Amino acid sequence: MKIIVSACLLGCNCRYDGNHSFNKKVNDFIKGHEVFLVCPEVEGGLPTPRIPAEINKDRKVINKEGQDVTSYFEKGAKECLKVALNNQVDLAILKARSPSCGNKEIYDGTFSGKLIKGQGIFAKYLKKHNIIIINEEEL
Secondary structure (H helix, E strand, O other): OEEEEEHHHHOOOOOOOOOOOOOHHHHHHOOOOEEEEEOHHHHOOOOOOOOOEEEOOOOOEEEOOOOEOHHHHHHHHHHHHHHHHHOOOOEEEEOOEOOOOOOOEEEOOOOOOOEEEOOOHHHHHHHHOOOEEEEHHHO
């Protein structure tokens, strides 16, 4: 099986806070499979660490300082989608609740910690191409 994985889940320090979200279940699951690590936010040109961002009600990605960073998220999502399509991946394992990778819910854009049903930018692109998406909590 070919699997695209959020790089932070396998120990890459690419999260907004400069850390990772290593997940042993993901690490164990991918053994024996062809794996492609991606971080749409880094691929889009954002630094690590970076100012936290959330998707607002207008579907714009705004960072905590009020800057519109949607173009970076879109660019990164498109680059990572190319990786998925060019390698004909079967499955995506993405970081839950991320404005890029969240597949079931995301933060509501108010930086209050409130979650809403929705998908991150990259997850939406994958879904449009019928790629199965799960997050680390669904393994």
